[in-house]
Amino acid sequence: MDEDARRLAQKIDHTVVRPDATVEDIVALCTEAVQYGFAAVIVNSSHVARARDLLAGTPVKVGTVVGFPFGASTTAVKIFEAMEAMKNGAEELDVVMNIGMVKSGQFDVVEIDMKNVIVMTPKKVHKIILETGYLTTDEITRVCGIAGRSGAAFVKTSTGYGPRGATVEDIRLMREAAGPACRVKASGGIRDLASVLALTEAGAERIGTSAGVAIMEEYRRTHGSS
Numbered sequence: 001m002d003e004d005a006r007r008l009a010q011k012i013d014h015t016v017v018r019p020d021a022t023v024e025d026i027v028a029l030c031t032e033a034v035q036y037g038f039a040a041v042i043v044n045s046s047h048v049a050r051a052r053d054l055l056a057g058t059p060v061k062v063g064t065v066v067g068f069p070f071g072a073s074t075t076a077v078k079i080f081e082a083m084e085a086m087k088n089g090a091e092e093l094d095v096v097m098n099i100g101m102v103k104s105g106q107f108d109v110v111e112i113d114m115k116n117v118i119v120m121t122p123k124k125v126h127k128i129i130l131e132t133g134y135l136t137t138d139e140i141t142r143v144c145g146i147a148g149r150s151g152a153a154f155v156k157t158s159t160g161y162g163p164r165g166a167t168v169e170d171i172r173l174m175r176e177a178a179g180p181a182c183r184v185k186a187s188g189g190i191r192d193l194a195s196v197l198a199l200t201e202a203g204a205e206r207i208g209t210s211a212g213v214a215i216m217e218e219y220r221r222t223h224g225s226s
Contacts, residue, residue, distance in 0.1 A: 005219055006037055011200060013092075013185070014212040015042040017065055017160070023050065030054035036216050040092050042208060044068070045085045052089030063092030063125075066117065069159040071096030071129070075113045082121045092125040093117075094156060094185075094208075097147075099131050102139055107146065114150040127154035127185050127206075132170045133163035140170070144177035154206060158188030165189025168202045175203030193218045 001009070014033045016025050026047045033041045033055070040061035043051050051062045064085045067073045073081070082093050095117055101109045118126050128147040132140055147155045155178050157166040165188025174184045186199040187208030193215050196207050209215065 009037040013208040014038040033060045048088040067096040069161040094127045096129040129156045131162040141177040148179040148182040156185040171202035
C-alpha cells in the first residue's frame with residue numbers, strides 16, 4: 001500500500017453498528033481493518049471485548065457507540081455504558097448527545113451530560129455525535145462549542161439513523177465552531193471515494209463508514225495503488 005493510500009485508510013473508522021450484526025460480521029470487520037490499515041473499528045458495545053481480542057497486537061483501535069442512536073438515555077446510563085465499554089477494551093467512544101435537550105434549548109443539561117461522560121472515562125478518545133440533520137445552524141455552532149469546552153476530541157455529524165448523513169456544509173460549520181482542540185468526524189451515508197475526498201477537504205479528519213473496503217478498492221483502481 002502506498003503512502004497516500006495509507007493516509008486515507010488512517011482517516012477511516014471501519015463501522016458495523018447494525019442491530020443485526022453477527023459475530024461473523026465482527027470477525028470480518030476486524031480482519032478487514034487490519035488488512036487495510038484503518039484507524040479503528042466501531043462496533044456496538046456487546047461486541048467490544050470480541051473486537052479487542054481480534055485486534056490484539058495490531059495498531060487498529062477499538063471503538064464503540066454510547067447512547068446510540070438517540071442520545072436520550074440519562075447521563076448515569078451513558079456513564080455506565082461508557083465505563084463498561086472502557087473496561088471491555090474500548091479506546092474510542094462515540095457518544096450521542098441529548099438531541100431532545102438541544103431542541104428544547106437546555107444547553108446547560110447538554111453540557112453537563114457531555115462533561116460527566118468524558119470525566120468518568122478518562123484517557124479515551126471521545127467523539128460527540130450531533131445528528132446534524134435535526135439541528136439548526138445556531139444549534140450546531142453552540143453544541144460544537146460545548147463539546148470543545150467539555151474536552152471532546154471530535155464532534156461527529158451523524159449516527160447513520162437520523163434524517164440525513166454528513167454534508168460538506170455541516171463539516172465546514174463544525175470545523176469553524178469546534179475550535180482548534182476539537183476535530184471533526186463525518187459519518188452517515190458516506191459510501192464512495194468522492195464523498196470522502198469532499199468531506200476531508202472541507203475539514204473532516206475522520207470518516208465513519210461501513211463502506212471502507214469499497215472506498216479503498218475504488219482508490220486503488222483510480223490511483224493505481226497496490
